[in-house]
Amino acid sequence: MKKFKEILIGKPLKSTNDESHLLTKLQALAMLSSDALSSIAYGPEQIIIVLVTVGSMATWYSLPLALIILVLLFALITSYTQVIHAYPSGGGAYLVSTENLGTIPGLISGGSLLVDYMLTVAVSTSSGADAITSAIPELYKYNLLIAIILALLLMLMNLRGLRESASFLMVPVYTFITTTFVLLAVGIFRIMSGSLPYHATAHVGTTVTGVSLILLLKAFSTGSSSLTGVEAISNAVPFFKRPKEHNASMTLVMMGSILAFFFAGVVFFAYWMGITPKPTVTVIAQMATGILGTGPVGHVVFFIFQFATALILAVAANTGYSAFPVLAFNMAKNKYMPHMFTARGDRLSFSNGIISLAAGAVVLLLIFNGQTDRLIPLYAIGVFTPFTLAQVGMVVHWRRHKEGNFWLHSIPNMIGAVISFSVVMILLLFRTGEIWPFFIVLPILIIGFIRIHSHYVNVAQQLRLREGEPEHKYKGNTVIVLVGNVTNVDFGAINYARSIGDYIIALHVSTNENTAKEQEIEHDFERAFPDLHLTVIRTSYRSIITPAVRYINLAAKNAKKHDYTTTVLIPTFIPSKPWQNMFHNQTGLRLRYYLNSHEDIILASYNYHLKR
């Protein structure tokens, strides 16, 4: 068992190995930016899909919409740079909202993000699977299975620990960044040299009938799904190499710049070449074909680009794996999530968080049958809710800490808050049919958080030792030994019981099938312990548990009356090989389970080890 675990996730690591696990900027960019960058594979397309519902001439509106999204991106990047400096121990919407706005807004942020990270994994692995199966159509029927396998593979990688995953992820992320740069550079060169003709469906400014404010808002809200993932870096500051804050904010700016350039580039080329969505070929693939042409070199580059897109989509899911366990850890530290999320595994990763995330994502994949389109509105509401709260929180933060110019610091946060809030409102008003589950799950989560919190507070109160409590001195010890057949195990157990106990009860429970057997046991016992009495209970039930528990309880009450302790000693033998346990009845284990719920009984097991 232990061996198997080591093969799967590697040998245990010392806590002091922490430092070397920290991330350089380039590693961090690979780890944390894939979610944001990969969204150019679907964000621009989603805008155009909404616009062309009133005719292909409307596509020029994608340019001003993209501009607004870039403004929002700029505001978010500025805002989160400030979060990194204000909360160097790992900020993120949960901490910022909690500290500045209070518990409930904090829990709303935290709950939204926990769900959102699951959606990140679900959306990215399912799009990743789509990309793979588009390349290899034979695999199409295994689409959902591939998404699930991707989610589980990422889980295993993350259980192995952060750094190794990061180096592993650098190849696909940088391949994607490089090929996209090459693609856009070639495109720009061809426009400048006049070899990529202007084919827009309509000039900028053309009046298109049917374009309404609602349509533009819908297009904007879907396109803004490209901005998910910006949060990730500010949550992961503690994982950066020193100087942590500087490196984290530099990485954030790098990521923002690359995303802005890619997003603007894709929208622009799609407009320039007059691309409209097709059911079988994605917008970004059409753009790549258009720019690269159909020559052999162009063809090879096209395939590399498509493959890198597929890979980065799969990798994007990893952002969730980095961020979810840290958020769960922060919430667990504040007693809003179970303690188990604070425990690090053998490889210093937060195993429970990683496993919960994978489980949640797999459930989402199964519920939505891996359909990316149905997941995206939920994804957007889940991320823009905490965005809004975090940025309102930052404004409050600047009001409280008057370090430097309030307006200089808070204007980016205010703009960010207003735009984020607008996205939330647009989603609420125009996509209610798709986002309603969010408003069922979130309150349930928040109630859960609050109840967990009050449970921990309650337990702590009950456990607190009163000052100056006097020691209790017992008058003696009752030890009840459960005797089955009279073997070496029972023999050793009774010797031990005599050493610790003042009053020994040897108890045998007999099912009424076989009185000969019962007499044999009584006889054997008398021979082995002539000075001890064997108490025999007969039961007409098949299970010895109920009568044994009833007798032990009575004995314990009696012992307590005389101020004696009660110890129940269960003799068990341990086979030489652990798997041999399946050949032996688990009565001891079951008895332990039932006795656990009874007070004033100490449960002890005497283990006899078999040699062969």
Next chain:
Amino acid sequence: MKKFKEILIGKPLKSTNDESHLLTKLQALAMLSSDALSSIAYGPEQIIIVLVTVGSMATWYSLPLALIILVLLFALITSYTQVIHAYPSGGGAYLVSTENLGTIPGLISGGSLLVDYMLTVAVSTSSGADAITSAIPELYKYNLLIAIILALLLMLMNLRGLRESASFLMVPVYTFITTTFVLLAVGIFRIMSGSLPYHATAHVGTTVTGVSLILLLKAFSTGSSSLTGVEAISNAVPFFKRPKEHNASMTLVMMGSILAFFFAGVVFFAYWMGITPKPTVTVIAQMATGILGTGPVGHVVFFIFQFATALILAVAANTGYSAFPVLAFNMAKNKYMPHMFTARGDRLSFSNGIISLAAGAVVLLLIFNGQTDRLIPLYAIGVFTPFTLAQVGMVVHWRRHKEGNFWLHSIPNMIGAVISFSVVMILLLFRTGEIWPFFIVLPILIIGFIRIHSHYVNVAQQLRLREGEPEHKYKGNTVIVLVGNVTNVDFGAINYARSIGDYIIALHVSTNENTAKEQEIEHDFERAFPDLHLTVIRTSYRSIITPAVRYINLAAKNAKKHDYTTTVLIPTFIPSKPWQNMFHNQTGLRLRYYLNSHEDIILASYNYHLKR
């Protein structure tokens, strides 16, 4: 948990309720004959399918083949009547082979039958599902799922206990028997009255080119699959009402007569009406349509008949559920299967056997994708191997026990043995491609049985108490208490430790994260127990398990040197509601798991019960 279990399988029963659980002949027929009777739905068809491969004129050969199968049936029934009287406590091939031929033949019989019962369930539920989905074509895509659900439903019914299942099963079985009788009676009446014309493809005795001995043997071996299930009654004698042997053998004869009449009837009418297999309509359904005509009454009876066929096929799977757990129990009693198969559940059924059978059947359904045809040859080899051994065993039995005329008793068994062995040989020679997995699984099972046996013998030897072993008197007791934070739990645990121990070690393991916390604990401890020293171990690993185990081991060795016992006391608190356990770390449980493998350590847990 307990509630849920009660709803699903009913309240626990006393062992003394046994008597009323026993079966009347009519109940037993319902319980144990469905496997045999339902086989007329596929057995005759399989014969005809093989014959028509050389032309439809060959179908007349089904008559002599059926005659041989009836002889075999008669021999088997006679033979098993003798088994019932010779082995009233539940005979069956396993016991008969073991007693008369030795261990290995017994294990071959037992292993074959265990696998065969799984095949019974798989074959019957999958044919049952076929019958259902043939009636409701919309469900066809859920075929495999329906088979699995049927297998699991039967599992639940059997976990509830025998008698209730039997009364539940009487309706479909007797509906099937009644409608089949009606069908054959109407057919006979119509032939007598001349209204069902003779349409045979060829008269009996017509020479048909292409008919070879191999063809006939193949047809015979497939048709003999109708005889599976005859074994069931002789295995279940203890479940009959008194006089058990008489009732069991009467039931066996009743079943044999009905099966013979039905089998002969189907083969005869198929020949008389010249029915040849069609891909979409079964032979038996064609026969029913032919006999009943197309009028409205005939139509209704036809539907009832088809529905009853579907139901009895599903019910046939239940034979496996009655027989498998009893066989597993018998083998476990002889120490060839794990002890857990001897344990009865709360409802007096052998729960582990029932669950294992369901699991095995579901795996078979998944492997063979619910395709009945691929399962049937395996099914036949699995049943005729123990048939042969059991009947050879009976011949040996009559040689040994000279009660009455040897030849009178043994001739049915000899004939049965020869025919059964022939079926095995035919399957071996002509269907090797389909039955090979049997010859891989069986040796593995037999090696497993033998290894399990030697494990139990080995354990029993090691546990046996030597005669006159002197008691061991320890000089004193070391108690190691694991202290986390200093709470009421630890306080109570130390009080208890002081009561049983002569030397107390209070042990705290500290991960090197938080020295302030560590000092606080040391301080609290000193205040609570001024006269006790707190031993603190610092570790650079995240987990406290490894250093704690290492320290405890050392302490235990030291204690042993001084002839002291070592008790490790783990203070734990029990939340007021069991599900709240998930909110608390399981360090104690994990420590217990690791310490279990170390000798000379008694593991005890001090439970502190929270009130709220």
